[in-house]
Amino acid sequence: MAKESVKLIANNKKAYHDYFLEEKYEAGIELHGTEVKSIRMGKCSIKEAFVRIQNGEVYIYGMHVSPYEKGNIFNKDPLRPKKLLMHKTEIRKLVGKLAEQGYTLVPVEVYLKGSLVKVQIALAKGKKLYDKRQDIAKKDMKREAERDFKVRNFG
Numbered sequence: 001m002a003k004e005s006v007k008l009i010a011n012n013k014k015a016y017h018d019y020f021l022e023e024k025y026e027a028g029i030e031l032h033g034t035e036v037k038s039i040r041m042g043k044c045s046i047k048e049a050f051v052r053i054q055n056g057e058v059y060i061y062g063m064h065v066s067p068y069e070k071g072n073i074f075n076k077d078p079l080r081p082k083k084l085l086m087h088k089t090e091i092r093k094l095v096g097k098l099a100e101q102g103y104t105l106v107p108v109e110v111y112l113k114g115s116l117v118k119v120q121i122a123l124a125k126g127k128k129l130y131d132k133r134q135d136i137a138k139k140d141m142k143r144e145a146e147r148d149f150k151v152r153n154f155g
Contacts, residue, residue: 009117010044010110017132019106019124025094027058027119028085029110034068039117041068044110051084051105051121053095058084060107060119084119097123 015021031039038044043066051060059081067078097103108120127135 005112005114007112008109009039009042009112010046012046012049012106012108014047015106015108015122015124017127017135019104019122019126020131021106021108021122021124023097023123024108025086025090025121025123026113027121029060029117029119030083030085031065031117035065036117038065038068039110040112043068046107046110046119049107051107053091053098053105056088056091056095058086058091058094058105058121060084060121063107063110063119084121094123102126 045064046060046062048064049060049062051058053059061081062079063082064078094105098105102125104124104126105121106124108122110117110119112118
């Protein structure tokens with residue numbers, strides 16, 4: 001069987017900065033026709049998005065899918081809550097984890113897997129300010145080291 005192609009549509013870089021991502025899950029997403037066309041064109045944002053579980057179903061809020069230009073009356077509200085499709089056992093496991101203190105669900109990326117639109121969500125724990133500062137300091141040190149290495153090799 002040929003490996004399905006994966007094309008990244010939207011990435012939530014802020015999630016990596018604000019949270020410690022522990023477990024990642026892949027979920028399908030319930031969309032309408034014009035939304036799928038819009039996502040295929042890359043008109044999708046999950047910067048402000050968050051995930052909630054209600055009545056044993058998973059929903060993503062704040063995911064912005066721009067209206068499709070040729071969609072006219074068929075276009076839906078760009079910010080409407082969208083249902084995520086996951087197995088019941090995964091949802092139950094997530095509900096158990098979310099009951100623990102400090103855990104939340106954040107969308108990490110939206111991508112096309114073959115012809116299907118998928119959302120990767122992560123079980124995450126919020127970072128404190130000092131954790132963020134440590135990450136920034138590490139990144140700066142790494143950048144400095146790479147710059148020094150480049151200068152030494154090409155100098």
